[in-house]
Amino acid sequence: MSTGTETTQRSELPSILQYKVEEIEEYEDRVGSFRDGDIPEDEFMSFRLRLGVYGQRQPDAQMFRVKIPGGLLHADQLDAIGEIAEKYAPLRKGHITTRENIQLHHLQLEAAGESMHILHAVGLSTKEACGNSVRNVTACPMVGVDPQQAFDVQPYMGQFVRTFVRRDFTFHMPRKIKPAFSCGDHDCATTPMHDLGYIARTREIDGEVQKGFKIVVGGGTSIQPLLAETLYEFVPVDEFLRVTEAVLRVFNRTAWLRRNKMKARIKVLIHKEGMDSFRTQVEEELKEDWAQDYDPRHELLFIDEEEADAPELPSHLKPRGSDDSSFQEWKSTNVMAQDQAGYNFVSVTVPLGDLSPEQFRGLADISRRHASSRVRMTPEQNLMMRWVPDAYLYDFYQDLQGLGLDDGGLDEITDMTSCPGTDSCKLGITSSMGLNKAIRDAVKNPNGESSLLEDPLIKQMHVKMSGCPNGCGRHHVADIGFHGAFIKGPGGGQIPAYEVFVGGSYEDADVRYGIRPRGKIPAKRVPEAVLTLLRFYKENRQEGEYFKDFSARLGREPFEEVVKGLGDVERLTKDTLDMYMDYDKDVLYIMERGEGECAT
Numbered sequence: 001m002s003t004g005t006e007t008t009q010r011s012e013l014p015s016i017l018q019y020k021v022e023e024i025e026e027y028e029d030r031v032g033s034f035r036d037g038d039i040p041e042d043e044f045m046s047f048r049l050r051l052g053v054y055g056q057r058q059p060d061a062q063m064f065r066v067k068i069p070g071g072l073l074h075a076d077q078l079d080a081i082g083e084i085a086e087k088y089a090p091l092r093k094g095h096i097t098t099r100e101n102i103q104l105h106h107l108q109l110e111a112a113g114e115s116m117h118i119l120h121a122v123g124l125s126t127k128e129a130c131g132n133s134v135r136n137v138t139a140c141p142m143v144g145v146d147p148q149q150a151f152d153v154q155p156y157m158g159q160f161v162r163t164f165v166r167r168d169f170t171f172h173m174p175r176k177i178k179p180a181f182s183c184g185d186h187d188c189a190t191t192p193m194h195d196l197g198y199i200a201r202t203r204e205i206d207g208e209v210q211k212g213f214k215i216v217v218g219g220g221t222s223i224q225p226l227l228a229e230t231l232y233e234f235v236p237v238d239e240f241l242r243v244t245e246a247v248l249r250v251f252n253r254t255a256w257l258r259r260n261k262m263k264a265r266i267k268v269l270i271h272k273e274g275m276d277s278f279r280t281q282v283e284e285e286l287k288e289d290w291a292q293d294y295d296p297r298h299e300l301l302f303i304d305e306e307e308a309d310a311p312e313l314p315s316h317l318k319p320r321g322s323d324d325s326s327f328q329e330w331k332s333t334n335v336m337a338q339d340q341a342g343y344n345f346v347s348v349t350v351p352l353g354d355l356s357p358e359q360f361r362g363l364a365d366i367s368r369r370h371a372s373s374r375v376r377m378t379p380e381q382n383l384m385m386r387w388v389p390d391a392y393l394y395d396f397y398q399d400l401q402g403l404g405l406d407d408g409g410l411d412e413i414t415d416m417t418s419c420p421g422t423d424s425c426k427l428g429i430t431s432s433m434g435l436n437k438a439i440r441d442a443v444k445n446p447n448g449e450s451s452l453l454e455d456p457l458i459k460q461m462h463v464k465m466s467g468c469p470n471g472c473g474r475h476h477v478a479d480i481g482f483h484g485a486f487i488k489g490p491g492g493g494q495i496p497a498y499e500v501f502v503g504g505s506y507e508d509a510d511v512r513y514g515i516r517p518r519g520k521i522p523a524k525r526v527p528e529a530v531l532t533l534l535r536f537y538k539e540n541r542q543e544g545e546y547f548k549d550f551s552a553r554l555g556r557e558p559f560e561e562v563v564k565g566l567g568d569v570e571r572l573t574k575d576t577l578d579m580y581m582d583y584d585k586d587v588l589y590i591m592e593r594g595e596g597e598c599a600t
C-alpha cells in the first residue's frame with residue numbers, strides 16, 4: 001500500500017506509539033525514590049502524569065490511562081489490557097473513555113510500572129496521556145474504510161502522534177491540547193469541540209488530486225464551552241505538521257496563559273485575541289529558522305494494511321439467524337454493510353464503557369476469528385470491528401451473548417455516555433455512572449409508556465452525563481445532558497444534583513452545545529426529569545422536528561418551566577433520606593471535590 005512518498009513497512013503488530021524501555025526504568029526508579037521520601041510529591045506528580053499515572057480521590061490509588069491513538073487496537077493489545085485489569089485493578093475492569101483511551105483504576109504506583117512492561121510488549125504506551133501535553137488523538141471508528149472519506153487519514157494521524165510526543169515543548173505547555181482527525185467534511189470526529197481538529201479534504205491542481213486538511217483550532221467544553229474556528233481551509237499533507245508545530249509553539253510561548261491554569265487553554269487565547277490575530281502569529285512563527293526546510297517526516301507515517309488480515313469470505317457458509325428475533329433486532333442497530341461486498345462494520349455496545357478481563361480476552365478472540373484482529377474504540381464508549389463476513393455475523397452475536405455484550409441499540413437513546421464521576425475522579429461531584437444506570441432503566445421501562453421508546457425521533461436521541469462541569473461525559477453535545485452539582489437542604493445537609501442541558505448535537509457536521517435552563521435537579525429525580533422532557537417534546541414538537549431544533553425554537557424558558565417542580569427539596573427526615581444520598585452509596589452525601597491534576 002502506498003500513498004505518494006510513504007515508505008513505512010507494515011509490522012506484524014501495528015503500533016502507533018510505544019514506550020522506550022528507559023522510560024519505564026526511570027518510572028520504576030522514581031517510584032522507589034518517592035517511596036523513600038527522596039522526591040517531593042509535586043515533582044513526582046508532574047513526572048508520573050507524563051507517563052499516564054493520575055491520582056484518584058482515594059488515597060494511594062492511581063488511574064492508569066492507556067493512550068490509544070485514534071482508538072486503534074489489535075487483538076493482542078486487548079489481551080494485554082485484560083491482563084492488567086485482572087492482575088492489578090481491584091475492581092477487575094477497564095473503562096473506555098470518550099477520548100478513546102482505556103483507563104484502569106485503583107492501581108498502586110508499583111503496579112503501574114509492572115503494567116507498563118505488559119503494554120510495551122504489545123506496542124502500547126501511556127506516554128503523555130496526562131499532563132500539559134498533546135493528549136490522545138480521537139478519530140472516527142470507521143477511519144480507513146469510511147465510505148464518505150476524502151482519504152485514509154490513519155497514516156497522517158500516526159505521523160502526528162509520533163511527531164508531537166517526547167518533544168521538549170509539548171509536554172509542559174500552558175495546558176493540554178486535545179486533537180481529533182476526521183476523514184471528510186461529514187466531520188465524524190466532531191472536530192469543533194477540540195483544541196485542534198483536522199478534516200480531510202482533497203483539491204485538484206493542474207489535473208492532479210492533492211490531499212490536505214482543513215485545520216480548526218480553539219474548541220473545548222467545561223465551564224466555557226466554545227467551538228473551534230477555522231485556521232486554514234486547506235493545508236497540504238506535506239505541510240500540516242509544520243503548521244501544527246507553529247500553532248503549538250505560539251500557544252506554548254504565550255506567557256499570560258501561564259498566570260491562571262484554569263484559563264490556560266488555547267480556546268481562551270483565541271477567544272481573547274481573535275482568530276485573525278492568532279493566524280498572524282502562526283504565520284510569523286512559520287518564518288522562524290526551525291520552519292525553513294521543515295522535514296515532513298514521511299518515515300513516521302503509520303501504515304496498517306488491515307485488509308491483508310481480513311478473513312476470506314467463506315463461500316461454503318451462508319448467513320444464519322434469520323429466525324432469531326433478538327439477533328435480527330441487534331443486527332438492525334449494530335451492523336452496517338461495508339462498501340466491500342460481503343463485509344460489515346460490527347459495533348459492540350458496552351454499557352457504562354466498562355469491560356472485565358474476560359470480556360477483553362473474549363473480544364480479542366472474536367476479532368481474530370470473525371474480523372481483522374482489529375478493534376476500534378469509539379467516543380461513545382463502545383467499540384467496533386471491521387471486515388466481518390456476512391456468514392460470521394450470527395456466530396459473532398452468539399459469542400457476544402456469552403460475554404454479556406449482546407445489547408443492541410447502538411447510538412440510540414439507551415446507549416448513554418458518562419464519565420467515572422465520584423467512583424474515582426478527584427474532580428467528581430456526583431456519581432455519574434450510577435445516574436447512567438438509573439436513566440437507562442427508566443427509559444427502557446418508562447412506567448408502561450412503551451410509546452416513548454417506540455417513537456423514532458425519541459429513539460435516536462442521545463443522553464450524556466458528567467460528574468462535574470468539565471465535560472468528560474460530553475454532556476454539552478447531548479440532546480439531553482447533565483453535569484454534577486449539589487443543593488443545600490432547607491434544614492442543613494447536602495443533596496447530590498445535576499444541571500441540565502438541552503439541544504446539543506454532534507452528528508453530520510452539525511455541532512451545537514446545549515442550552516442550559518436555570519435550576520438544579522436532585523440526582524434521584526433526574527430519571528423522572530428525562531421522562532418529563534421526552535413527553536414534553538413528543539407532545540409539542542412540529543412534524544418531523546428533531547429535539548435539537550425543537551430546543552432551539554423554544555429556547556431556555558419553556559424547559560425551565562417543565563422541570564421547575566423537580567428542583568424542590570424537603571428537610572432531611574427518615575422519609576427523605578434517599579434524596580440525601582447519591583446513587584450506589586449508603587451514606588449521606590457531602591460534596592467533596594479535590595484538586596484535579598489536569599492543570600499540574
